Amino acid sequence: EAGVVQSPRYKIIEKKQPVAFWCNPISGHNTLYWYLQNLGQGPELLIRYENEEAVDDSQLPKDRFSAERLKGVDSTLKIQPAELGDSAVYLCASSSRDPSDPDTQYFGPGTRLTVL
């Protein structure tokens, strides 16, 4: 079974430029999460989707960040414009409602963003 796929793996941009990250969750997983991981820190939730609905986006800086999950499968996270402080790893995770494994979140490899 394929894991969570993210692209690109690395991105270097100038400040004030836009950037987008893509995530393909594990097939059949209804719940998708975007987490932000700063260097030396644990991941922190940005947004959670149940199918195509964003059910928890309270931590998403909506002035510059946006996300979508059309058709309840793939998701895109966008930053426009990027700031120096946005340099971090952006992790995507997914989970299912399978009674045998209801809470495990499976993480992708992340996209490492560097803003110059």
Added chain:
Amino acid sequence: QQQVKQSPQSLIVQKGGISIINCAYENTAFDYFPWYQQFPGKGPALLIAIRPDVSEKKEGRFTISFNKSAKQFSLHIMDSQPGDSATYFCAASIAGNTPLVFGKGTRLSVIA
């Protein structure tokens, strides 16, 4: 407000020794406590998890000890190996596909 506090920040253990990492949580509604392992350049991967209905769970060399009254849980790695060198994160959530709240991580180095 840091809901999950993890210690130590870094840990050096001799090969064959026991690695112990501790976490404390504040939200009594948490009822799912996983530990994740992360290697450089990789995403976190689930190592082992526990629910509050048991005080200990063991999987191979990895054991979680859970103390509900103290709101603490810990990871024990027995017979630590150089391949265990990674960053370990404790986390907590309310069961039911809710977001994980992570600790700040412990960088473990196992030296021969």
